[in-house]
Amino acid sequence: MDTLYQQNPAEAIIAIDSFMSCHNDMSQHNRMLLTLYRLRAQNSVGEPFASDSLARKVVEYFDDNGSVEEQMSAYYVLGSVYRDLDNYPEALADYQKAVALADTTDGNKNNAFLNRVYGQMGNVLLRQLAFNEAGVAYSLAVRFACKDKDTLGVLLSKEQIANVLYLQNRRDEACKLREWLHDEYLKNGLVREASKVLVPNVSTLLGRGKVEEVGRILRSYEEHSGDVDSLGNVVSGLEKYYNDKANYLLAKSDVSGALGYYRKGMQSTDDHEYREAFLRGLAQTYKKLGLSDSVAKYSELARRENDSAYVELSTLRMQQMQAAYNYSSKETEALVAKSKEAEAITRLKTVVLSFLVLLSVLALLFLRERHKKSMERIRRMLQIQQLEAENESKRNNLLALEQGKKDLDILMSKQQSKINALIEEKKELVAKLQGKGRSSADSSDGTDNQNGSIISLLWHIVDKTPRAATRKEWNQLKLYIEEFYPQTFALKSVVSPFEFDVMILVRLGFKPSEIAVLTDSSLPNVSNARKRMYEKLTKSEGSAKDFDKYIKTLI
Missing domain, CATH: 1.10.287 (Helix Hairpins)
Incomplete structure (x- = not known):
């Protein structure tokens, strides 16, 4: 089942459902493991999740009984569930938990997994219009795809970066990146992907008067993408093609052809943004024909579609803000x-x-x-x-x-x-x-600065006001360690200052993510420092978790 859900998720769903219905006597661990595989398969085939109850049960079980790989897989699924439920704050939080778990394990083993998680994080951030953050997530996806030697994964993640650049109005950079991607797709024999990657450049190229280049791009798309049939109909969800085609024909003074594609687009979609573009195209076409009444009519209809699109977008943003507020309130109550x-x-x-x-x-x-x-x-x-x-x-x-x-x-x-x-x-x-x-x-209240309560102050910082610890706070903490943990303090001369800071925070029970906040560093740096210290202190190889267990055994 583990192999099947990764290679053929649709068949895996059928097989898992059939197997579980016929074997009611299986252990709880095996049942939970098959449930996790089914949720991963459902996510792979793009079947949206309608509830978080089953995924939460899986996370709660593997938190107490699973391996690190099972835990990070469960959190990844839970993040995907909240993505489908449009609860983006919780989706990002669960994706971050999955990444944090992966960072504490063998990086070479989890590169493909991290590529997927950061790709999903980029998609969620893009839906929230957080363009800069989405670009960072996609860049990390590229990094782990490179480590995994996944050429297609690298190219697909870079294509998402091109989408972010376009939304940031950095169109020259987006166009150049897509031209590079087109050549790379062709080098790797990915003709279908190559025919699609240049289509978003059409509007920019038409604005620059490069009509013939646009014609070549659209013809390649129609011949090789598989999205357009012999009658010129595009698959559902890609109706923007009708607008690009109509704009191209209008630029070539093919008025009747442009009108045909604008009208086909109007009949094929209810999306307010697309409909506004089609209506404005109709108004522009009738303006060329000198029909002022039609120009006024379609301009007014385009304005109404724009208002509808604005209302829809405002409603969506309000729902996202409400979800973020609900998540923040729940976290505050828990704290x-x-x-x-x-x-x-x-x-x-x-x-x-x-x-x-x-x-x-x-x-x-x-x-x-x-x-x-x-x-x-x-x-x-x-x-x-x-x-x-x-x-x-x-x-x-x-x-x-x-x-x-x-x-x-x-x-x-x-x-x-x-x-x-x-x-x-x-x-x-x-x-x-x-x-x-x-x-x-x-x-x-986080205001006591005596040595006896410096630990409470640091907990307060990471829980309520995340920031790096000040020099004064570090000095107080080291005095506290010298007094109450002399054996740990004695290791100060063996390790670097940064490693010693990480060591005493681990000794006091802080999590890797909290240590990263207090030391103003990244999770990978914290993990690497722990592995180095384990090798220095024990003269043997080990993981970051091995170091945590070792340092906590000191009196």
Whole structure:
């Protein structure tokens, strides 16, 4: 099934559904694994997801029971589900989780996966009109496709970069990139892709008067793309071809041909943007024919389509903003709940420990009183023995009594010293616990800068106001490590300053993504630093996770 869903996803869906319906006794792990394969296959064939419930169950299961590869695959699927549900903030968040997991594993093994994830991230960002961010995502997709030696993946990702350049109104760069892509497609025998890649240049070339070049591009597209049939009809979703064809014919003064394609476009689509372009083309054509009434009519219709397109776009943007707000609100509520839970646990620990110390002090006081009574009984016994020893000489009795008093005083002095030392120790412990309690409570607003609460301050930074730690904060953190983790601090001379910063943050339990924020670095740099330190400290090869386990074993 693992092989089938990657090679033939449509057949994999049928096979998995049939297999699971006939084997109700399979283990939960195998059932979840087949469910993950089916979701990946559904995503591959382009069948949109209608709900996130099944994908969330898969993520929750593999978070606790799966390998790293299974976890990142599950988060990738969940991101694709939210992409189809137009919940773009959560889609990007889950894609980022998948990437973070892939960064901690063998990079050579996951290049193809990272190429797909960054490509999907670019598509989501493009839908949100975040052109710069989309360009960065597509560039990363190109990078991992190159590492995977996937020529087609490189060319397709670069074609998406050309789309971004066009939307950024950098048309000269977009045209040059598409011309380069056309040549590369042909070199690799990809004639169909080569015939399509230059079509977006048509409007720019017509604006420059290069009508014959446009004609060659459209003829190649019609002959080799497979999108246009013998009657000149284009496949659904690509109706922009009718506008390009009509504009080309109008530039060649073929008015009747242009009118035919504009009208065919009007009849074939309900998309407001396309319809506006067709109507404006009709108005321009009738203007050439000198029919002013028709020009006014189609110009007004084009204006109405433009208004409809604006309303539709505004509605979409409002939905995206609402989704972003809902996601942000949910994340904020989760952080607040987590903070309150941690604060409550800290208070409970403080109360319990204080109660135990109080019980210890009371027990010591009870033992002290009991000891006093015991000494009193001994004293009485000595007095009785003295009185009963009438046959002994007074001198012997006095000497014995004096010696007994001396022994008693020495014993009481020793016991008193021990009791006083124990009381002082417990008082210091209570004071420390009270100090920690105050530090934990005060640190909830992120303003305490004492060494004891520098950890809380850093948690506050990565959770609420992500930024790099200041020099002052690093100094406080290193003082804290020197005091409480001397064995970790002793490794400072063995590693570089950046590696030491990463080391102490790992030792304190920060995640790789949080370490990247505090050190103002990237996740790959953090991962590489951890691998280098493992080799330096253990003289053996290992992964970043091996280093995390090793450094946390130090006292």
